[in-house]
Amino acid sequence: MTMAPAKAAPPPVSTSPSQIVGAPSATSPASHPVRRRGVSDRMRLLLLWLLMLLVPYVAPNSYVISLGNLFLINVILIASLNLLMGYGGQISLGHAGFFGFGAYVSGILDVKLGIMPWIGLPTAAVLTGLSALIIGIPALRLRGHYLSMATLGWNAILLVMFNRLIDLTGGPNGLLGVHPFSIGSLALDTDIRQFPLVWLVSLLVMIAILHLLQSRVGRALRAVATNEIGADAVGIDSFRTKLLFFVLTAGMAGIAGSLYVHVNQYASPETFGVNGSILLVVMVALGGSGTYWGPVIGALIYTAVPQLLLDYEDAELMLFGLGMLIVLIAVPSGLAGLPATLIGRRFGRRPS
Amino acid sequence: MSEALLKVDSLNCQFSGLRAVADLSFSVQPGAIKAVIGPNGAGKSTLFNMIAGVTAPTSGAIHFAGVRIDTLPTFRRAELGIARTFQNLQIFREMTVLENVMVGCHLHGKVGVVKALLRGRALRDEESAFRDTAFALLDRFNLAAKADVVAGDLSFGQMKVLELARALASRPRLLLLDEPAAGLPQAEAEHISQIIADLNRDGMTVLLVEHNMRMVMSLSHDILVLNNGQWIAEGTADHVRRHPDVLSAYLGETEHA
C-alpha cells in the first residue's frame, strides 16, 4: 500500500492561473502569427480561374472549349464529392445519380413545363438536396458504410427511372429539346458563350467549399470524420453535421447537372450510372482525397483521359483502375500530394 | 451544502455476464475535485462513459445541474457543460493542434452554413475569437509553439495536454478526466497536476480517475473507491487510506498498490 500523500507540492508550471479561457492573454495572438492559409488559397483559386479565362482565346477550336466546359462541370462534381468524402469521411456511391437527378429536374422543367434554365438550376439544386435529405436521414443514423450502400441503391433506382419514365425523360433515347441558358435574347448556345457561365458557377462552388472548410461547420465536419467520439465529446452533433454536408454536396451535384443539361441541351441515362459514381470516387482519390486542389487534378484526368482513349472505351475503366492502384500505392495522398512527397516533407512524419 | 452538480443514483452497467458498475450512488459538489480510484477493471472508465454518454446505463439515473442526462446523447451533455478527456486519447490526429482546440470552441459559435458561405463579418469575428481562445489555452499549456503541427505528430504527453485544452475550450462546468497522467513521466504528470489545481482554484469542478496516488492524494477533496464495479468507500484521503476494504481491494493488485 503506497497511497502516500504527495511529499511536496508540484512546482508551478503554467503561466497565469486566472487564465483558463475567455480573454486572450496579452502575449498570445500577437506573438503567434496566424497562418492565413485561407487568403492564399483564395488568391490561388482566383489566379487559376483568371488564367482559365484564356481558354476561349487560345483554344484552337470550339471542341477544346467544350472540353473546358466539361472540365469545369467535372470540377464541381469532384470537388463536392471530395468535400463529403475527403473531408467528411462519408463515401457516396451515388454522386453521378445526384448529378443526373439535377440534370433531369432542370431539363424536364424546361422541356415539359417551359420553365427557364435560370429557375431550373436553383430548383435542381434544392430538389437534389432534398432527395439527399430523404436518403441521408435513415442512412446516416447508423454508423459504418450505410451511406455508401444507400447511395448505391438510390443511384440504381434513379437509373431505372431515367430509363423507364419515358414520358418524362425520353428513356434510353435521352431527353431532347433542352434549351440553353439565355441572357435576354442571347442564347448561350455555343461553347464559347457557355464558357463564362460554367466558369463563374464553378468558381463560386470552389469559393463556397473554401469558405465552408474555414468555418466552424467545416471544422466540425473534419472533426467528425477524424474522430467521431472526440467530436461528440466537444458537443458536435455528428449526425446533423454529416447530413448537412451530404445535402449540400448533393445540391452541388444538382447544380452541375443543371449546367450539364443546358450546356449539352441533352441528357441520357448512361451518363449517370453507378459506373460514373465509382469513377468520381476514383477521381477524388486520384487527385488527392481531402485536399483542396486534388479535385482540380481529378477533373483534369477525368476529362482528358477519355478523349485520349476514344477508340478504346473498355480500356478506359481498366486504365483508371490501374492508374488509381499505382497512384494510391506510390502517393497515398493523391496527386495533389505529389510535390510534398517528392520533396520528402512527409517522410519525417510519425505514422499516426 | 449546495446542491450537487452531478448526482449518480443506483447506477448499473451490465456487459453480458459482467457487471461493470453495480448499484453505484454518489454526488459531486460544485467546485470540488473528486477522485474515483480502484484497481484496473473496477469500472471507472465505464462510469465515465455513462456520465459522458458513450455507454448507456442498464439502470439508474444521472442528474447534472438538476437535469436528468442519462438518456441524452453525448453532444447534448456537452452542451449542458460536461467536458472530458479520454483514457485512450480521442484527439483529431489529422488536424492541427490549433484546429483541435478550435473544434473545442464549437459550442460557443453561432455561424452556420449561410454565414460561413458569405464569409461576412460574423464569420471573421467568430474565427478570430476562436483563435484567440485557442491560443490563450495553448499558451497556458506550453503548446503554442506547436499550433500549426498536425496533432498526430505530437508526443504522447503533449497529446494529453492538447485533449485537456480542447475540453477546456468548451468552457465546461464539469471536467471528467480519465487517467490524465497515465503513461507520463513524473515532470509531465506534475505539470498536469498543477493545471488541474489551477483550474479548480478558478472554480472548475473535476471528476478525476487516476492511478497516480500522489496526484490523487494531493489534488482531491474527496475520494470514491470502486472495486468490481461496487462502491467500497468514500471520503477524504485520510479516511479512504485507512479503510480496511480499500486496503484489501488494493492488496491483490501489486501493480498500483
Ligand SMILES: Nc1ncnc2c1ncn2[C@@H]1O[C@H](COP(=O)(O)OP(=O)(O)O)[C@@H](O)[C@H]1O
Ligand atoms: N464495452 C465493453 N464490453 C464488455 N466489457 C467491458 C466493456 N467495457 C469495459 N468492460 C469491462 O468492464 C470492466 C470495467 O472496465 P473499466 O470501466 O474499463 O475499468 P477501469 O477503467 O476501472 O479500469 C472490465 O472488466 C472491462 O473488461
Ligand SMILES: [Mg+2]
Ligand atoms: Mg479505465
